[in-house]
Amino acid sequence: MGNGLACMPKKDLRGGIGSRSRRGSNSRSQRKTAASEDELLHHQALAMAIHQHQLSQRFDGSMSRRIGSTSSRRRDLPDSVTNGKLPPAFLENLETKKIILVHGEGFGAWCWYKTMSLLEESGLLPVALDLTGSGIDQTDINSITSLEDYARPLITCLQSLPDDEKVILVGHSCGGAIVSYALESYPRKVSKAVYVCATMVLNGQKPFDVFSEELASADLFLQESQFLVYGNGRDKPPTSIMFDKQQIRALYFNQSPPKDVALATVSMRPIPLAPIMEKLSLTTENYHTVRRYFIQTLDDRILSLDVQERLVRENPPHGMYKIKGSDHCPFFSKPQTLNKVLIEIVQIP
Numbered sequence: 001m002g003n004g005l006a007c008m009p010k011k012d013l014r015g016g017i018g019s020r021s022r023r024g025s026n027s028r029s030q031r032k033t034a035a036s037e038d039e040l041l042h043h044q045a046l047a048m049a050i051h052q053h054q055l056s057q058r059f060d061g062s063m064s065r066r067i068g069s070t071s072s073r074r075r076d077l078p079d080s081v082t083n084g085k086l087p088p089a090f091l092e093n094l095e096t097k098k099i100i101l102v103h104g105e106g107f108g109a110w111c112w113y114k115t116m117s118l119l120e121e122s123g124l125l126p127v128a129l130d131l132t133g134s135g136i137d138q139t140d141i142n143s144i145t146s147l148e149d150y151a152r153p154l155i156t157c158l159q160s161l162p163d164d165e166k167v168i169l170v171g172h173s174c175g176g177a178i179v180s181y182a183l184e185s186y187p188r189k190v191s192k193a194v195y196v197c198a199t200m201v202l203n204g205q206k207p208f209d210v211f212s213e214e215l216a217s218a219d220l221f222l223q224e225s226q227f228l229v230y231g232n233g234r235d236k237p238p239t240s241i242m243f244d245k246q247q248i249r250a251l252y253f254n255q256s257p258p259k260d261v262a263l264a265t266v267s268m269r270p271i272p273l274a275p276i277m278e279k280l281s282l283t284t285e286n287y288h289t290v291r292r293y294f295i296q297t298l299d300d301r302i303l304s305l306d307v308q309e310r311l312v313r314e315n316p317p318h319g320m321y322k323i324k325g326s327d328h329c330p331f332f333s334k335p336q337t338l339n340k341v342l343i344e345i346v347q348i349p
Contacts, residue, residue, distance in 0.1 A: 091123045094346060096166045096191050101128040102154060104173025104198070105271040106243075108135020111172075111264065115331045118339040124346065129153050131178065133272055141270050142231030142239040150275035151178045158186045166191040168346060171198045173302070173328065174276055177207035180287060187286045194345055196338070197297040197328055200311050203282040207275070210307065229270055240270035251302050255325060256332035264332070292317040293345050295338070297326040319345070 091097075099119060101112040109128035119126040132150050133141040144150050154169075161167065168191050171179035176198025183193055199207040231239035243251065245265045253261045282288070294317045296308045312320055321341045326334040 091343070091347070095349075096168060097123065097125045097346075098165070098167040099124055099126045099342070099346070100154065100157060100167050100169050101126055102169060102171040102175035102178050103128070103131065103134065104171075104175045105241075105276065106134075106248075106268040107172070107175075107264075108137075108267065108269070110135055110267055111329070112331055114335040115339060115342070118335060119342065122339070122343055124343075127157070129157060131175075134269060135267075140231075141272050144239075144272040145274045147177070147181055147275045147278045147280070150272055151181050154178060154182055155185060158182060158189045161189055165189075168192045168194065170194040170196060170342065172196045172331070174199050174207050174271075176200050177276070177280060180280055180282060183290045184280070184282050184287045187289050190290050192345060192348070193290050193292045194295065194342065195292065195317070196295045196330060197300055197303050197308060198294075199276075200292065200294060200315055200317070201280055201282075202315050203287075204279055206277055206279050208277055210303070210311065228273075238273055240273050242270040252328045253332065254301055255299055255327040255334075256329055260329075260332040264329075291348075293319045293321070295330070295341055296320065296322045297328060297330055298322055298324050299326055300328045302328040319348070321345075 101109070101115060103109060103111050109130045112126070112128040116126045116128055130137040130153060132152050133139040133144050137153070148155075158167070166189055169179045169182060171177075171194070173196075176195045179193050179195065179198070180201060183190055199210045201207060201210060227241045227243055228238040229240040229242050230236065248265055248268065249261055253264065256264075294308075294312050296305065296312075297303070298305060300308070321344075323330050323334050323337050323341065326337070330338040
């Protein structure tokens, strides 16, 4: 599962038909074990989605569920947190261990299942929540008319924090705009903000502006796009966007494992249009007081490297990281690398 390499079986130095037979038997057994672990991991990912509403009710250790079997988790983890060892000592003296994972357009809390498991193994306290009308949240997507509506679960979570506690926000894709909105609203609640190939917009920009080079201007897109959904009737403005499965596979998951792609294609929901067409107001007094970090994905077909470079150039973060071989969804295509980058950012004083 993921980017970890399974251990190769040891060679039988005695050779002969018996050793080849044993090697073949061992190989088949290992393949069956790996397949069984993968099936278990994906079943539990679905279970996580079903019970996700329980995670968003409060912010404590119980919110972070363990995903996957012990063997499948540890096989893919860095040596420093495997073999039953305790988390490294340097992870015990942090400004905060609490990380809120904010999904991107069309996704839900379910997409972070690998990241949650890996962060937990490092001794951190991750929370993945559903934005309004996303994941298993039952809000009618056609009723979302603003960025405030869409971001409400995150804002509620920040409001519930004790006065002396901070969190790290991690936003993916259009979830970056939600993170920016939260920084402007509650900067003192946030220790750091991480943008994972995300819409790290400027003051006065719309999240859609980030994609305008790829999808044409907003006006032209709204006039001609075949992906628009008119949830309130053809005589009313469009309410959401929905790509078909083939386009989702090609645009988002060109490097992701097939089982994660299958999970996504049956779990993704329409993208509410109003939040990504709304301009953000970001001030020096609030938004710019929080340290920001940007993670680039170098094989991304949704947000090209040129666009990601422009975002970093126009709105410089405190640090930038690159993940080679990752599509637009590094939590699927490069989960271990993403985890290492996040742990490095968490440790920055």
